[in-house]
Amino acid sequence: MTQDVLLAEATRGNLIESRHYGAISVVDAHGKTVFAAGDVSTPIYPRSTVKSLQALPLLTEGAADKLSLPDEALALACASHQGEPAHTAVAADMLGRVGMDYTALECGAHWPLDARSGRALACAGEEPTTLHNCCSGKHAGFVCLACATGQNPEHYIRPTHPIMQKIAHTLAEVTGVPHTDANRGTDGCAIPTWAIPLSALALAFARFATGTGLSADQANAAKRLRTAQLAHPFMVAGTGEFDTVVMQALAPRVITKMGAEGVRTIALPEKGLGIAIKCRNGSVQAAEAVAAALIARFNQEDHPILAHYMRRELKNWNGSVVGEFRVSSNLAPEQFPSVASS
Amino acid sequence: MTQDVLLAEATRGNLIESRHYGAISVVDAHGKTVFAAGDVSTPIYPRSTVKSLQALPLLTEGAADKLSLPDEALALACASHQGEPAHTAVAADMLGRVGMDYTALECGAHWPLDARSGRALACAGEEPTTLHNCCSGKHAGFVCLACATGQNPEHYIRPTHPIMQKIAHTLAEVTGVPHTDANRGTDGCAIPTWAIPLSALALAFARFATGTGLSADQANAAKRLRTAQLAHPFMVAGTGEFDTVVMQALAPRVITKMGAEGVRTIALPEKGLGIAIKCRNGSVQAAEAVAAALIARFNQEDHPILAHYMRRELKNWNGSVVGEFRVSSNLAPEQFPSVASS
Numbered sequence: 280m281t282q283d284v285l286l287a288e289a290t291r292g293n294l295i296e297s298r299h300y301g302a303i304s305v306v307d308a309h310g311k312t313v314f315a316a317g318d319v320s321t322p323i324y325p326r327s328t329v330k331s332l333q334a335l336p337l338l339t340e341g342a343a344d345k346l347s348l349p350d351e352a353l354a355l356a357c358a359s360h361q362g363e364p365a366h367t368a369v370a371a372d373m374l375g376r377v378g379m380d381y382t383a384l385e386c387g388a389h390w391p392l393d394a395r396s397g398r399a400l401a402c403a404g405e406e407p408t409t410l411h412n413c414c415s416g417k418h419a420g421f422v423c424l425a426c427a428t429g430q431n432p433e434h435y436i437r438p439t440h441p442i443m444q445k446i447a448h449t450l451a452e453v454t455g456v457p458h459t460d461a462n463r464g465t466d467g468c469a470i471p472t473w474a475i476p477l478s479a480l481a482l483a484f485a486r487f488a489t490g491t492g493l494s495a496d497q498a499n500a501a502k503r504l505r506t507a508q509l510a511h512p513f514m515v516a517g518t519g520e521f522d523t524v525v526m527q528a529l530a531p532r533v534i535t536k537m538g539a540e541g542v543r544t545i546a547l548p549e550k551g552l553g554i555a556i557k558c559r560n561g562s563v564q565a566a567e568a569v570a571a572a573l574i575a576r577f578n579q580e581d582h583p584i585l586a587h588y589m590r591r592e593l594k595n596w597n598g599s600v601v602g603e604f605r606v607s608s609n610l611a612p613e614q615f616p617s618v619a620s621s
Numbered sequence: 622m623t624q625d626v627l628l629a630e631a632t633r634g635n636l637i638e639s640r641h642y643g644a645i646s647v648v649d650a651h652g653k654t655v656f657a658a659g660d661v662s663t664p665i666y667p668r669s670t671v672k673s674l675q676a677l678p679l680l681t682e683g684a685a686d687k688l689s690l691p692d693e694a695l696a697l698a699c700a701s702h703q704g705e706p707a708h709t710a711v712a713a714d715m716l717g718r719v720g721m722d723y724t725a726l727e728c729g730a731h732w733p734l735d736a737r738s739g740r741a742l743a744c745a746g747e748e749p750t751t752l753h754n755c756c757s758g759k760h761a762g763f764v765c766l767a768c769a770t771g772q773n774p775e776h777y778i779r780p781t782h783p784i785m786q787k788i789a790h791t792l793a794e795v796t797g798v799p800h801t802d803a804n805r806g807t808d809g810c811a812i813p814t815w816a817i818p819l820s821a822l823a824l825a826f827a828r829f830a831t832g833t834g835l836s837a838d839q840a841n842a843a844k845r846l847r848t849a850q851l852a853h854p855f856m857v858a859g860t861g862e863f864d865t866v867v868m869q870a871l872a873p874r875v876i877t878k879m880g881a882e883g884v885r886t887i888a889l890p891e892k893g894l895g896i897a898i899k900c901r902n903g904s905v906q907a908a909e910a911v912a913a914a915l916i917a918r919f920n921q922e923d924h925p926i927l928a929h930y931m932r933r934e935l936k937n938w939n940g941s942v943v944g945e946f947r948v949s950s951n952l953a954p955e956q957f958p959s960v961a962s963s
Binding site: 289291292293294296297298299300322323324385386387388389390394397398399401402412461462463464465466467468469472474540541559560561562565595596597598599601602 | 631633634635636638639640641642664665666727728729730731732736739740741743744754803804805806807808809810811814816882883901902903904907937938939940941943944
């Protein structure tokens with residue numbers, strides 16, 4: 280097992296206050312490793328980074344067309360959203376197309392991740408429902424898939440349900456790693472999450488980025504999901520969130536996705552690359568800083584939003600700068616020789 | 622520099638999903654190291670863990686007596702509170718005793734850390750003030766100290782203000798480490814935070830726990846601050862917070878305090894020990910798990926609340942257990958031979 284590398288650090292005054300370690304895999308669609316750092320072989324749970332892959336059957340099985348799902352809905356099916364009104368409205372609309380409502384979702388309810396939306400909900404005298412769960416779009420997609428293909432959606436979250444078996448089969452195909460009871464955990468939204476090596480996660484997103492290595496149907500589905508997310512990046516996350524603001528700035532060249540516990544994936548269609556990141560301590564911020572640096576390097580991007588995430592000012596509650604959160608200097612693009620990726 | 626050690630880990634399914642490393646120092650009031658793991662010598666910012674030490678001058682300078690500050694106020698001066706109504710009421714009362722209000726606080730405003738209190742505030746049509754800042758009690762203490770000793774509180778947050786110089790001098794005395802421009806950063810609430818070795822932080826809390834190594838006035842002040850926090854643990858943090866629930870369960874034997882970026886301190890008066898913890902990646906949860914294990918070991922405590930924090934169930938939004946967050950097995954009390962501390 281290769282030693283993990285320093286991904287990011289937080290400074291304050293003249294000192295480094297906190298450090299974050301982890302691993303990175305950059306792979307092309309033929310499985311060739313373009314860059315690797317840290318332990319990329321021990322299986323990790325990809326968590327929400329694979330929602331784009333979990334949404335493939337919604338298209339390959341004909342459900343999206345049968346229900347005329349708009350691109351906003353396809354983007355939301357791939358999302359970890361902040362529970363803002365625009366997100367919950369699209370999730371409700373998806374369910375309405377199969378005669379269902381929020382009670383069909385088995386993901387559990389929680390207050391919106393967007394605090395402002397939570398306060399507005401409370402002031403309206405309401406409580407959060409499953410629609411506000413950050414995974415409600417993915418789950419609405421599962422319910423749509425079940426109903427549009429003549430299956431009872433009840434208990435769709437169980438590993439033994441035909442829908443979840445279809446998802447597992449798809450994930451195994453695209454990542455190239457068996458998805459069995461042996462490598463299965465349960466995600467925060469109650470569906471299975473299967474542990475796979477970081478390099479396999481990167482390969483899956485190189486395939487998602489290009490269609491190479493996928494069936495013709497899957498390749499077409501991947502293209503539609505890329506298009507939907509790039510057209511509606513707000514649906515994928517929400518106000519001020521990395522995935523939304525980075526895709527707003529860099530569409531159509533970059534598709535990015537967060538996952539819980541410091542996982543991140545990036546698809547670079549023009550370069551034919553997939554990238555996967557795991558911060559070993561679960562830090563979301565560290566994974567963001569590294570993702571920005573890797574997008575800058577491997578897509579030759581020079582955009583202020585990437586510079587922002589590579590070196591973010593840390594401010595106190597009065598707005599004064601007290602330190603910074605920055606990607607490790609070893610990973611910053613200026614440290615690399617000229618980029619040699621395809 | 623000694624290598625940091627594994628402090629805690631999160632599991633999911635059959636795998637360890639995330640790992641947290643850092644350092645621990647357990648010291649008696651004479652400076653003897655009882656236990657050490659990881660790098661305890663490189664200076665770290667103690668952040669909010671030293672609020673009890675920053676509150677000493679409020680008593681030694683006679684301000685608390687002059688203003689008849691109740692124990693609730695003394696506890697709040699040592700607090701990182703959740704911005705619940707009981708917290709803001711005490712902070713406002715402290716300021717009222719010197720003819721001031723929330724506008725005298727220079728800590729900045731933020732929404733209450735307690736989400737429920739934030740929603741209630743919004744529903745009342747209000748915005749947060751400096752009273753809701755988690756450090757408002759400490760800052761109200763600074764304003765009380767200034768006014769009661771005939772000083773203008775304006776700009777009390779600046780390193781050059783007499784109040785902040787008094788605080789720096791006190792911290793240097795109690796920790797035994799110079800507090801100068803060279804080791805100064807700025808905390809989230811805008812006052813200075815001075816970097817010191819973890820072992821010096823532990824020593825300070827052994828002194829705070831016992832009075833040994835302090836002046837007679839400081840020893841008396843420490844006793845009153847211990848008493849106040851142990852009598853009013855809710856004031857020190859808030860609903861469901863580690864410091865509140867652990868002190869509610871274990872008073873008068875344990876005083877605990879969180880700090881930002883994974884720092885924690887513990888005072889064990891009966892054992893004459895001070896403990897300091899730094900999780901190198903800043904994880905609050907990891908520091909809690911370790912703190913629970915160290916309290917159990919070094920105070921010979923056998924309470925369910927410590928067992929809870931040493932091995933907490935991780936649940937999904939439906940309430941099902943999907944993994945656990947646990948202290949490293951190397952640090953769990955059952956791994957230790959019989960406890961040999963005083």
